[in-house]
Amino acid sequence: MSDGDDLVALLAALASPHRLRILAALAAGRTYVSELARRLGMNRPLLYMHLQRLEAAGLVTGELVTAPDGSSVKYVEAVPFALALDLDAITRAAQTLTDKER
Amino acid sequence: MSDGDDLVALLAALASPHRLRILAALAAGRTYVSELARRLGMNRPLLYMHLQRLEAAGLVTGELVTAPDGSSVKYVEAVPFALALDLDAITRAAQTLTDKER
DNA sequence: TGGGGCTGTCATGGTTTCCTGACAGGGGGC
């Protein structure tokens, strides 16, 4: 349901310099969170939030890997996608927008 | 300069139910502001703000038409566009992001 | 002179987003 709402969510997830950088970094291969934070030079809690947004939008997947020694590392990786947008697509999407939930 | 920043601005402009509805309405043809506000059932100042965002992103153009009798009406119309986005495109765009303006 | 239509802008709240420092917990190696 609500294809249009999904589009809005996807666009909102992409409309952020930080998140674009995150996706670009992940396009090169998967890493774990702390390493990614270091590479991008951003606060880890901040990165966390953005990763959650990206994951909620289905653009990223996370996997918590626990080594045999018990220490755990969370690997995160980008989900391939393709988006094509023009006025027609928007017109179609707008018809499936939820009026006003809640 | 800063192709990536433009992309972010474009995405941000599109990531809104209201603005998608506005674009959908304009895709059917140009109208003037008050009429559009009536058709979409939204506050005129609110519509104004959203139109400004869309115009700033280059998705819409406005033209203030002054009739021979002196009364003026602002016609607004959607600018055709096409956007194709995937991980590669994002990787490229991310490289042209402004670090931290201001 | 009043009423209606249109365009713009403003002051004002109310949310939401964004970002940071701090903390708790787990595990390792000196």
Place this chain on the structure above:
DNA sequence: GCCCCCTGTCAGGAAACCATGACAGCCCCA
């Protein structure tokens, strides 16, 4: 014991965004 690395969550404040009502200005028609 101390130090370092990892994960996850929280409180709190700054900043941006949304949305509304009200106003001033201009025009027409009756």
